[in-house]
Amino acid sequence: MKLTIFVNSKKYEFEEIDPNMRLVDLLRDKLGITSVKIGCENGTCGVCTVLVDGVPVRSCITPVSKVNGKKILTVEGLGTPENPHPLQKFFIEYDAVQCGFCTPAMILYGYYIVKKNPDVTKEEIKKMISPVLCRCTGYIPIIEAIKAYADFVKRRREK
């Protein structure tokens, strides 16, 4: 099939692509976006999460045919090492990163959660990030980082 997608605001067109190709493979193998990780390949661990039109999607169980014409966001699209996104800064500040393998997915969830509702509570964040597994941090710093970002967004909104 012919495929057009927008990844991190950049348009990509593929003349001929297997519609059953997994989104994760397209992103990693064809586009070199390696922040999208592979952890289980059956949709359980969540480290392959990307935002498709703003909504978390597991790229390891999503065929590319489902994202034709859609906007995809990965952490590379949020910020860069020189200019990290505030949420990324909060992840650093709150030590929400250890081995880093789940981090991109957690950040995208955080971005999605706060975008949806900046008034989100810690308990809500806890539930909402549960689709992504982390084995290092015990989740607490991740929840704190997302909450801090939510508060930051609120403060900015109020200004």
Place this chain on the structure above:
Amino acid sequence: MSKVIVKEKERVLNVVGHPVNRVDALAKVTGTAKFTADYYVPNMLYAVVKHADIPHGYIKKIDTSEAEKVEGVVKIATGKDIPGVKKVGFPIPDEEVIVQEKVRYIGDVVAIVAAETLEAARKAAEKIKVEYDPLPVVLDPEEAMKEDAPKIHDSGNIITHFKIRKGDVEKGFKEADYVIEREYRTQFIEHSYLEPVAALAIPVGDMIEIYGTVQNPHNARRITSLTLGIPMHKVRVIQPALGGSFGGKDDTANFVAARAALMAKLTGRPVKMVYTREQDMRESYKRHPYIMRYKVGFTKDGRITAMEIKVITNAGAYSSSSPLVLYRSTVQCTGTYEVPNIKGDFYTVYTNTVFSGAMRGFGAPQINFAVESLMDEIAEILGMDPVEIRLKNAYKEGSVTPTGQVLKGHVVSIRDIIKKLAEIADWKKKREEYSKDKGDVRRGIGISCAFRGVSLGAEGADYAGAIVEVFEDGHISITSGISEMGQGAKTVMSQTAAEVLGVPIEYVTFVGPDTSFSPDSGPTVASRGTLMGCGAVKVAAEVVKERMAKYAAKLFNTTYENIVFENGYVYSKKNPENKISFPELAKKCYLDRVNLSAVGWFLAPEIHWDPETGEGEPYFTYTYYADIAEVEVNVKTGDVKVKKVYAMHDPGKVVNPKTAKGQVYGGVAMGIGYALKEEYKIDGKGYPITLNFDKYQIVRAHEMPDVEVYFLENPDPSGPFGAKSLGEPAFDTVAPAITNAIAHATGVRVRSLPATKDKILKLLKEKEERR
């Protein structure tokens, strides 16, 4: 929340002890950190393994003819293609990178396919046909110990038998008012690092360069060098970002590296091998299941007089680090309590299950589960408070451990920790209050504490090296064989260099590990990274500092002892106003050709241990810690919710409170899984059931309780800035605190992990029936 309790006033530190951000966080949050599978090189082949089809049997024939017909297949290798040593492994070389004659568990690799595409490699691997002569399968270690059990290795099924003989147990039991016998069991645990094992091997001339998910690059180098039959300097192992390890990326990950290297050597092309979760869980080693039988004598007032212990651990198909894991269980067999009379026999045994090896805790969590459950059971029999009975028996300065080691030279802080933590958790009040709960949901509070021998102990030579270099512009690079796997090793080592040289941490960059230049530092295991890595960095930085100080002394017309390095400046104590910036001094030294690079070497104090009698000093120092857990148990459904965990640790010195706290949080999460959920299951015939996260469930965010972390600092004379261990203690004793809390809430005791709702319900039902 977390808090560091500093006992005494000490030297002011500027970087060490401060909550510095992780040095590798920026790369990780922006997705620019590269993990092994993120490397792509041109002309690369993909390799896939073919695993054994049966758990035990001789290989009669491997037929690759159909597989070879798959388009894109470049090479299929079997054990015969290994040019070097066939059997590897440490300390006992009984493992095979590709099995040649006999399969011993379902995760043995019998062949490897390298192909132009991943699809082709997978397809071909499926078409490899192996004919076997099946052998009887033994899965239970106690069965395996029997004379007539099928032999898994020629050497017999008992790999190691350690003994502890201290005092006279018969006498001890006579002195006791009560003698009880209990059996405790624990399960197989999967490390569940989120990044499956992988390796990329690239032939460069007559060398092989490997990027791998290896916890210990120097071990991967050794295994690859042995497998390929080439000297170590022809193998270069580079460790990219490592997506979690917890002890799990040693043996198996090294084999994956060696296999990729073998295929690269055989094809002359780069070879990438990335395991699927299923392949990883099928093949990779696990935490040992333990069977622990304790016979304990104690007096009416709660004093333990004797223990007779038998421990059997299931090593599975290969020995891996089982003897070393057993060693730790042996020397810590009474937990953190002084027992005058001990007779202990400890066995680790081959079976046809997946093999067991190193995992965070390394033989301690199982023992802690048994001993800490036991203490609560004794308290219950005597009607004592669990805190009381612990204080009664816990180690103090001068106590004698099961191996006869007298605890001295460091602060034996366990009693202090128990008291302080109980106070913080409001133990007494809650203990009473929760006992009164009557409804479906009942609350409970439990305590558990432990001690732990720091670093490798008599497990092996305990050394680490580091290189520190100051550049012309005053920035600093450091490297060591101690590796980062998320625990924050790079950060604390960077802090150490910054502290010694008196500069902000931003000046420091950690490079590697890369076996071509990072000094072999022994493995990054046994919670030794901070102690040994920072120790080596400190030594190297001090050498460079001295050279710079001598140069600065000339500038300031004084002696070098007077020179102070602080906050990016250098000055003489005599005249602190007259400063020079660190970069300026570096530049001056550079222009005058002063050597600003040094190797630091850190050697742990000498120790010795006799495996026959179990006597000696197995570790040079110990660390102490306790956890208190609060749970809610629904007695109708058996559901357990952990509501709160209080953790207190004495890691000597907290080098970085931020990352240290993170270690404890992570340890608690893993401990909850160990206590309540996780179990790697194998069916009655030796086939694993739980091969992915849908069946093998680890703790998710919504299951996490509030966690309060406290650090009680008692700087240890043997560690850099007084630091010792934290990584494993963070996990070690969480599970028994939870099962003790469950017992408090429900009145029933689960003696085999995990404490699933089915087990709890069954026990409640039995209790009901007894009534």
Place this chain on the structure above:
Amino acid sequence: MKKQLLRMRVNGRDVEVYVRPDARLIDVLRDLGYLSVKEGCGTGECGACTVIMDGKTVLSCITFALQANGKEIITVEGLAKNGKLHPVQEAFIEKGAVQCGYCIPGFIMSTVYLLNENPNPTHEDILDALEGNLCRCTGYVKIIEAVKEAASRLKKEA
């Protein structure tokens, strides 16, 4: 420009790729991973890109890839057999004919061709055969010695 199918055999491996008609053989070979084929001048003067096509040396930087259609190409990567170096390679090592090494694949291919055609080359034959290969490091003296050594090794083998 529409890509066309190129079928060739490189070092015993069948290769099919779509290439633009103006693609140079050197680029296609390098993209396929045969990185021993070096570009030194891009104008056919230095010989670093020499490969053997159907038994004859060609300069791959001035050869269109499609000219290789249906042909058999040998590069330095294809010389060693079962981990054993080709006698020409051995002789280059033995005689110290290698310095920076960038020209060496070209010299080796030219030498392999020469010794295939003429197992007993005279000194002048060697000069004629290697005139198209430039080396800036060795002053050629040891290269000539290596070619003579290779000739005698090949004879011994035969």
Place this chain on the structure above:
Amino acid sequence: MSIGIQMEKTEMLTIVGKPVKRIDAYEKVTGLARYVRDLRFQNMLYGFVFRSTEPHAKIKKLDVKEAKKVPGVYAVVTADDIPGENIVPIILNDRPLLAKDKVRYIGEAIALIAAETKEIAKIAASKIKVEYEPLPAIFDALEAMKEDAPKIHDSGNIFTHYKIRKGDVEKAFKEADLIIENVYQTNYQEHVYIEPQGALAVPEGDGITVYSSTQCPYYVQKAVANVLGLPRSKVRIIVTTVGGGFGGKEDVPSWVSAEAAVLAWVTKRPVLLEYDREEDMETSSKRHPGYVKYKSAFKKDGTLIGIKVEYVIDAGAYSTLSPPVIFRGTIHAPGPYKIPNVWVDGYAVATNKVPTGAFRGFGSPQVIFAYEQQIDEAAYKLGLDPAEIRLKNALDLGDETATGQILRYSVGVKETIRKAIEVSDWYRKRKEYSLMEGTKRRGIGMSTIIYGVGLGAAGKILERSGATVQITTDGSVIVLVGTSEMGQGMRTVLAQIAAEALGVTIDKIYLPEVDTLAVPDSGPTVASRATVMSGNAIIDAAEKIKENLLKVASEELNVPPERLDIKDNVIFDTDNPNVKVEFDKIVEIAYAKGVKLAAVGWYHAPDTTFNEQGLGDAYYVYSYATHVAEVEVDLETGKVNVIDYYAVHDSGKIINPVTAEGQVQGGVAQGIGYALLEDLVVENGKIMNPNLTDYLIPSIKDVPNIKVYFVEAEYPEGPFGAKGLGEPCLMPVAAAIANAIRHATGVRIKKLPMTAEKVFFALKEHGVRG
């Protein structure tokens, strides 16, 4: 064919001095060696440089908008977009990475482009619009020195002036029996390393790794750090296999790598920048064209009593490495002779041409071409043999050099002359060839040189090297150094030194390419210094480790450590060699005990000095060489054939005779090219022949069978007595050939290259015919 003359008795060596095979030969003959353009990264972009077409002009307007719109273009970078400082730091720091307001030569970089393919980048480049306002340009160095010449830089056109003032030159000329005064001119020489320049930059987190084909990784590190505004610790330079350097990969890789690094930094993707041959030849540094006015005073018996030299080199538009080049040129202008009265002025001068830089010999071949013809001519004029007049004047142990330095050790120059006379059958051929008639005439000529090893007083801060040595658990040895292999055989020689120092066989040694974050700054790989500097640093590290090993062995063998030694992987009691243990075994035991088997070694060279008057200990030691060339000149065409060649070198102890011989043969071949073939044509600042079709370097047919000999005047400070060799191989060649032509034809050619055309017209002018 090499003969080593042992001038001093050396200790028994097992590996040093042996013809060990190159450790990197295998990967090179199998095509597996990775040069920078052989590396590939996922997502890699290709870089391209947009360059000036004007030799001297103001940039009035620079418009890159259209270029940025080209699909597949990821970045177009101009001077304003450089994250750090727009300076490539080299000595005087006057070279910008990208021209901002003004261009000063044709080919100067103005903008950088990163795109998916090189083709796309070139299309984008064609869309960049520049409006220039031309300024008066100057192309001749002597013109540029004039007061009223247009100023290329605000500071004036003379970048550097060095001088030597010793004795009373005017008095010497008065007392002279013979005065010879000539002007000599030399042209550019292009390096033509077969691998053109290239770099691959890969952003990694908050730092960057650059794979570079360079002789000077620490220069590159400094340059990349500077243009990106990063600390040194965030910039990692990994040296790939270098496909030839010869000085051409000394300063140039700094900007090639910085260009790639800026593009990678801006695009956040790996960027490969590969120059093609034409771009390389148009923009890379070259040997300076030289103008030498040389006046010499001799006594009747041939004694050289005074010289006065004015030496001007054309530095091109930016100073880059010209200051140290003219330093060496100035110091080396008197040659290897005792001269009481010396007056030298050396100038490096700006012109609106491509900047010139380092090339094997580094400012000395130009003056050697002059002084070796001066002394040769004196021999003819005084009726002396050219070899004899050299022997008469050559320096000896204890003599004073032109800068007043007393030579305390290792002076083999006379030995090289004597050896050259012997092996070339000098006297017989001098006589025989003089009697030849016909259209083809033969001649034999000699040339003798002195070479200051290392960077000398002008670069002494860089005279430092580190090395890290580690033993692995299986007894392998990993040796890390900070100097580069570029084909000269350094890795092999240093591996030999490491093996010798530790007493192990060479197959145990691994010596990877340089990684700037793994080894302390060891200065550049230039000035024939790698063997001495890195070699000594390795020995320093190895000795520390050896000490630890011997302590362990001492416990094993019950022999005091001072009685133990290591040879061929065995540790043994020197009093009773039967008491021994395997090296690997001791390593194993040492590891089990946690003994440190890693060390950083360090070496800094003896101090050097150079004062206002040009006097001082300019270099810590000197190498020497005498070459003899035999030519055949076709009087009808002017074509010169080098038919035989003898090169005799004193470079101290030769660590590896095979690689050393290879160095000499390669250097001589380059010298033959310099002398006879290589002729870069520059018209109005534009290089007219930037390709190998029109710029000829020697092919296999232009090079005779070069015979190499070593006289080993050992240098006590050098590793096992070694000095430097790389550069001296090329330095004497042009003069030896010119002197041979003089012998064959009676005509002296004073301008390089001595092409057939030039020789033909010179013969015609002098009426020489067959």
